[in-house]
Amino acid sequence: MTKAGFVQLLHAEWTKFRTVQAWTVGMVAAALMVVIVALLAGVSGDQSGSPAVPVGPGGEPVTDSFYFVHQPLAGDGSITVSVSALTTSIATGPADLRPGTVPWAKAGLIIKDGTRQGSAYAAIMVTGSHGVRMQDSYVNDTAGPASARWLRLDRSGDAVTGHASTDGTHWTKVGTVHGFASTVEAGVFVTSPPSVEGMGTVPTVATAVFGDLRLQGGRLGGHWAGDQVGPKSSTFAGYPRNTSGSAVESDGGLTVTGAGDIAPAVRGTLGSGGTTREILTGTFAALIAVIVLGTQFITTEYRDDLIHVTLAASPRRSRVLVAKAIVLGGVTFVAGLAGAVIAVPLGERLARANGVYLFPAEPWVQLRVELGTAALLATTAILALAVGAMFRRGAGAVTTVVAAIVLPYLLVAQIPFLPAGVSDWLTRVTPAAAFAVQQTLVPYHQVASVYTPYNDYYPLAPWAGLAVLAGYAVVSLAAAAVVLRRRDA
Amino acid sequence: MRPHRTGGIVVAGLRKRYGTTQALDGMSFTVHPGLVTGFVGPNGAGKSTTMRVILGLDAVDAGTALIDGKPYHGLRHPLSHVGSLLDASAPHPSRSARNHLLWLAHSQGMGAERVDQVIERVGLTSAARRKAGGYSLGMRQRLGIAAALLGDPPTVLLDEPFNGMDPEGIIWMRGFLRSLAAQGRAVLVSSHLMSEMQDTADHLVVVGRGRAIADASVADLIAAASGHRLAVRTTAQRDAMTVLARAGATVATGRDTVTVSGLPAERVVTVLNQGGVPFSEVSAHRATLEDAYLDLTRDAVEYRAEVSR
């Protein structure tokens, strides 16, 4: 067949599609469902009155809660300390606190633009099991010498440089951070994030023993003051029951107890935060609609014996299938994109108006989600078309595709206790992997949390997830072409 | 064979509208026992709708359709009153003919023996246990006929039974319909194949635009269509037409004949002889059923193919 012949075939299939009123209506309905659910999600949220989510210098939501022994530092200066012990305890039961390792428990030095949550900082610390780290701006994390127990922060102009040492005399530079005001708060801190237990987290608390605490340079004549940064209530600050933050001086040493974290917020620590993917939950309703349409695009031809006419008009059967797939995919993509492009800003605006905090997403991430949603719908429609061509029966084909893409999602999204291995597998190898294209959250290695699809973290990269679905569609289409060629029409 | 109840269908004043289309517009006719009644008319004239109304499948806005004096819904075992073959009612493709008839028999309280009887009657025995999906159109028609005969009904209603039949099947079907009538059954057969009706039907109901436009015996219809016309076989058609028209006749040309009306045969012969026009034959013009049908439905055709230029 010539190129022109294929264009004619496309034109014929397009005419077939647009002249069945129910299909046009169904496609518009699919797009509308995306928008309507976004409206529902936006309107129904009501978080007004809940405390504001702390936001870091980069605009991202953060956890900023720790015990801080500090005093102001004006101009250049240096602060040094030795960490002689870091012990952590995990709340294994409501009233049961047992010693245990908290890998990201932190004890060390911090220079911070005031004690407001979310303000800029630079910190160097000993951790539960990740050695010495230097961290800043909530998201940056640099590894230092693992066995060092001496820590130092030097302030010079707007820069803060971190050093670590095993003996207090030979120092290794770990990193430099820029951009601080002239007067900052400097001191020691202790914090201890919740520990991941199964599919949830339990509170922990850390106690560190500091020695040789020295602050040199621009002192304002203040003295050390102990404060909880973040929520004042111990429970809200993340302490296990019957514990709280404290600092006790003894024999020239300082024993500080603290809980919380200085880190980017993730789904596990900010459960009330909404995501773009949630705004787009209507995608599922649209999916079922396009699965039905995709199936019908071929099965009605078998039911009405139109297939004989179609194949008589263009005897190369795989070409017919490809033409159908292109027309169906194109129409679905356009409808899905229209739905997503309207739904996302609308849903987000409504949700924010109701005080719901939404995890931020860069404009290009938003665009990826919208394009990805359209591609997800289009690819699923093509998969339905291929399965419909193989089955020739509407109900079986629709159920198969729904079971392949919606059921795995239902499992991972509905059952919080589903073992991580299972949900990981389900979102890697089933067509439901494609929902990764809608995710906007990123896991952080320095935050221990439950990064499962249930919490909106997919194991595959966005386009890789979509590629899994595309793989299914292509293989099904090829199989359908073979079946169509071998079988009597 | 057990004696038949009276049988027969009385359709009176059926009206039905689909949106803006008046599908049935006062359809009335009667189907008598012992006769094959042909039900003819152009596509869309209301034949299939009428048959579905008779079978209680479609509702009407007005009018009644009675079988044995009762509406279809009032029949206790409907298939023993009226058997039917509808155009677009295929069996399930993966069910065999025998099983299709079996469930139908069970719905009427009949058993498998009757099923085997009707299968034999329509000559489907060899294929009866194969899946119906693989049947040819003709085999499916035979299966439909078997279903219609299942209850040994006094009234039989068949929508386009000649569709898809090969010449052998058509001959079989014709004899079969005659035999049903000969057994005293009332048989209503819709068709657009006039030639079939001419050889099969005793009586014709011609429909157009949702109503019966003729309800008469086949013989009467042909006689009426023939009128009192004469056919003059001649090589000098122009001369013949000139002299006959001058004598007061209405004339029309055929291939090698001239059709004449308005003059008796003797006068035609005289006029031709006086005018010196050669002719080989003057005979009564005999119309076909096709002619009669075309005459009747000329105004009623809704979907007429455009005349090719």
Next chain:
Amino acid sequence: MRLALHAEWTKTRTVAGPRWLLLGTIAVTVAMSAAVTATCGAARCGGDATKLSLTGAVFGQALVAILGVHVITDEYGSGMIRTTLAAIPNRTTALVAKAVTLTGCVTAAGTVAVLGSLLVGRLTLPGHGYAAMFLVLRATVGSILYLALIALFSLGIATIVRDAATSIGVVLGLLYLVPILATVIGSPFWQRVLEQIAPMSAGLAIQATTDLHSLPISPWAGLGVTAAWATAALTTAGLLLRRRDA
């Protein structure tokens, strides 16, 4: 009615489709229950071993729905519906006969599927988390009834819609979508209301044997909601079937 039932039963047993779908229902239900109990066996999957063992019904119901849809759409697809209604002019009788036959088949297959799932559950989750006998019995009987109700619901929807693909889309949408959509509803009140009126989340409350007070709706009331959906669908279907031309 007796004759109509006999006819419907003959229809059901003379094609392979229903048989395979019923066997499929059993296989899928038991297999998925086994998969869930096996993966959860070691992990902490909540304390309700009975409910866990019956998870397969969430998947099995999809095949039951196909069966319920095909019972009627096959006839519309081929035009056989006219033969059926010519043989059984009382359309309510025709629909009820279909419903009764379908219920019988699904109940039989459902019983095997549910008992099989429980047995597999007992083997993979031995001896812990099982509630009192009468609660387990309620979950068992309830799950069987649930599958039958889903079949009837599907039959009703399919009779209304008359197209297989669209019907199954509507049925699966109502079953599986509502729980997903409920997660985005920010208001806990409306979220709960959705779970109370959705055919699947309400109906499957019958499977719970522990933590009954935390359910969105009480077990029997939940199954009642599913029954209400089925009744509403079948009643509408019956009215439309009577009014529409076949």
